[in-house]
Structure formats: C-alpha cells, structure tokens
Amino acid sequence: MLPLRGSASTPELMDFRRFRAWSDNARLVAPEAERYCETRIDRGLSHLVPVIQIPTNSPRVHRCDLVRLWRYARGLRGSAQTTLASEGVRHSLKVIFTVLAGRGATLAMPTDVYPVYLKIAMETKLRTVGFTSFPIFEVERILNAAAKAGAFHVLLPQPLKLQGRLWTDEETGTVEAWLRADRRRRILVDGVYGLGLPLDAVSQRLIETDQVLFLDSLSKGWLHELVFGVAVIPEQDQDLYSLAFRSLLPAPAKLLLANELLERFPDVPSQIAEELETRRLALVPRLARTRRDVLQAEHGYLVAVECSAEQLLNQHGIVAIPASAFGSCLGDWSAASALPSTDALS
Secondary structure, eight states, X not given: OEESSOOOOOTTOOOHHHHHHHHHHHHHHOTTSEEOOOOOHHHHTGGGSOOOOOOTXXXXXXXXXXXXXXXXXXXXXXXXXTEEEESSHHHHHHHHHHHHHHTTOEEEEESSSOTHHHHHHHHHTOEEEEEOOSXXXXXXXXXXXXXXXXXXXXXXESSBTTTTBOOOHHHHHHHHHHHHTOTTOEEEEEOGGGTXXXXXXXXXXXXHXXXXXXXXXXXXXXXXXXXXXXXXXXXXXXXXXXXXXXXXXXXXXXXXXXXXXXXXXXXXXXXXXXXXXXXXXHHHHHHHTTTSOBOOOOSXXXXXXXXXHHHHHHHHOEEOEEGGGGTOOXXXXXXXXXXXXXXXXX
C-alpha cells in the first residue's frame, strides 16, 4: 500500500496482538487499575445479546425478506433493489474489493481505523493507497490526495469510529462536492457504528448521491457477527455488483437467525445506544482527571485521549487501548472503551 500521508514512526507501537498481551499482563502488574479496554461489543454487552431459539417448523427465509426488514429497521424507504445481502461488512468488502480488483481500480483507505481493511484488500489483490484520518478528520485533504493518486474509490467510516461522532454538515458537503465533480467517483461507507439505529441525516444524504456504497451488518446493533449484512449500492452500479452478491450461498441457519433478530428484537439497537451513552458520560470525567486532551465522543463506545496507553496505566491507573492497535502510527493517543470490562482477555 502506498501512503498518501503518514506520521513519523514511533518506537514500541503496539499492534492489536501486542496490545492483547500487554492488556493481559496489566492484570498481573496493576490489578487495581481501572480497565477501559474491552474491544468486543458483543462480549462487553453480553447481557443485551438476544437469546434466539429457532422454531423447528420455521418457514424458509429469503435474503430479499431480510433486506426489507433491515431497511425498515434503519428507516430507509423506497425500492430495495439496490440493497444486496451478505454475512457482514467484512464479507461485503471482500465481494466489492474483488470486483474492483478485477477492474484494475485503486482504493484509498484509512490506515488507522481497522487493520482488517488492508488485510481484505491484500487477499483480493486490490491496489490501495493509505491515508490517516485520526485524530483530525481532514476529509478535504483525504479526497484531494486520493484523486491525486488516481483513486476513484475511497473507504471511510460514518460515524467516525475513533472520534465517536457523525460527519459534520461541512464534511458531508465536501464529500458531496467531490462526488459531483466526477460521476466515476465512489465513497464506500462503513456504517456499522451507527449501531443499527435509524439512519442519521448524514448517511441518508450520502446514499441519495447515488455514488455511495453503504455497508452495514447486525454485528453492532444486534450483537451477532457474521450473520447478516447489507450493501446499499448506487442504482447505476447494479449491473456491476448484483451478480457477485447474488451468487453468494448464505447458510439457511444464518438467514433464520437474522430474521429472528430483526423481527423479534427491534429494540436492541436503542438499548445498546442508551447504555453506551450512560457509560460514555461516566467515563469522560474520569479521563478528564488525567488533564489530557479528550475528544468529545457522541457515538459508539470509544473515547480518544491524547496520552499513550503506557502513561495512562503508569501515571493514571487506567488500562486503555493504544491507537496503534487500530493501525495508527501515533504513539501518544489512546482510546478508552466505555464497554464493561470482562474477565476474558480484552
């Protein structure tokens, strides 16, 4: 992957594997430390995970039925023909990346949000260029650099995962203007941190451009990974992607599970959002006592603080997640998780 912009390398950065080992060791060397380092939402909120018992006489469930249920849950009206089914965001990305790689496309993607993005791109042999997006989301710089590198496709999260917020009206307008300047341009939006709630105004605006591929799944809003996901594609791209998605062979058991989740547990996303908001509001004052800069988070379960994970532990008795675990080259930023800590490895 060719960097569009990077930061100077910082010694002793922890990738996710090293963070897991460091976090586990912290239990031994600092058992009194407060642990804000849970990364698995389904594990941290296990008390909200819907318990499903599939009736033995359940009728067959079709993907088109689930698409309609998902669109209703997310408040997306209109035709469902542009919504294609998969097993999750990672699965959708693999399908889309494979199609793009076959066309010789280049994708610009963040290097500091989710390392699995790059892993999937490498598996599908898709050419990529990387950009930084944290702690400041400079969307104009990102899009200009992507265009300069010849990338017509850009992958971005919305809401922003590490900043814990929606895009601003200005940021959204910048993206819309970039798309209007060339009808070949596309934004791939990872919308899973919307937590299954009705789509916010930013996501609605992006989908309406007909140049955005909006990806979602049941992993965060219903706490079930690799069960069901969707890709809302531009109407003008139906011929490009429909066959690839419709050739997938979903497991009938997963379709039944997804149907139960969407039909019988419509309130789980709001329950998750309410608990996370309560826990975020309690976490921020604790981080403020470190006298470090803390980003104002309004969504999700991560609250970013300008302090290394080691300093947070040694000086403030807090175990948090280093930004490098998400792929960042910044050693002086961490993210505290509002998820309840579990006894298992974080």
